[in-house]
Amino acid sequence: MTTEYSGTGDPRRSLELLWGVKEPPRRGPKPRLTAEKIVRTAIEVADAEGLDALSMRRIAEALGVSPMSIYTYVPGKAELIDVMVDRAFGELTPPRHGSWRERLDHIARENWALYHRHPWLLQITMTRPPMGPNTIEKYEFELRAVDGLGLTDLEMDAVVALVTGFAESAARTSVNAAEAERRTGMTDEEWWEACAPFLDRFVNEEDYPLGTRVGTAAGQEYHASVAPARAFEFGLARVLDGIEVLINSR
Incomplete structure (x- = not known):
């Protein structure tokens, strides 16, 4: 790509x-x-x-x-x-109400959805962001979500970067998983079924007890090697938990 x-x-x-x-x-x-x-x-x-x-x-x-x-x-x-x-970026809607956690949750989900609507955004490195009206407005309303919480200006910037960066990374995994299925014509479940006979010969519980146990449980639940939506939900909750620790330390 x-x-x-x-x-x-x-x-x-x-x-x-x-x-x-x-x-x-x-x-x-x-x-x-x-x-x-x-x-x-x-x-x-x-x-x-x-x-x-x-x-x-x-x-x-x-x-x-x-x-x-x-x-x-x-x-x-x-x-x-x-x-x-x-x-x-002009398609993003700012959070209108709620606690700081609800506002950041909204921001993460908006970014996640945007990358799925326009996957090509994930192919653009934005270390020099386009300084247009929508990009600047995006940054402004994301900062408002954590304003007044006792964070320093640099911490506010870092929290916004953490949340939006997580959403981008999670969306990339999701989009790439869908692209792999499109290119191969095989679902993840079909791919694992094709691999299983060979893996059974070389991967056993004695040599890899944790990988076998955890991998089997995850595979039975996900029917894939990754579950992007589930990973997004789990990761977002942990990111917000970490931010809560920071806020409570003030």
Whole structure:
């Protein structure tokens, strides 16, 4: 899979696109293309075909225009990816009420769901996040979830990074499991059934007592090597428990 990086394009051009500062002036009839239409189409292509399929040529094909006409509105793929990420973040809803734990739980679930709607987001490294309105609003409402709890500013930032980072990691495991099934045409249960006769010859309870016992129990319960949704629920609860210890120490 392709790995892309946000924040690798021209910063000025990216920011102009993100904040809608610059649209080419037009007289007469309404232009057929706009930057927003290009971004929407790019997201549709990435959702349907994956980030590997995304190119200016593919977007132009979907829009029924020439590839060169795209560059009138979007300078390149790097800047386009910044705007795609920011638009996707605009789908997130902030927590409206509840305790700090309920608010962070909401944030984690929103991020988990977003990555499943747009799996291509998981292929983008965001150490330089796109500094668009939705990205900044996301950070703001995530910080509000832990405001007033006695945490320092750096601790607030770290808590938000912990919760959103966990949701991203858990979603990646889930999406990758689904992709493995799609590529092989086999469910996890079918794959284990195919492996079982060979494993029975080499893996025994005497040599691997813990792995055999625990693995058998997990396999019977999950019918797979991993249960991403269950792991998300378990992990999120433990993450929030840890944050509670931090808050109570204040």
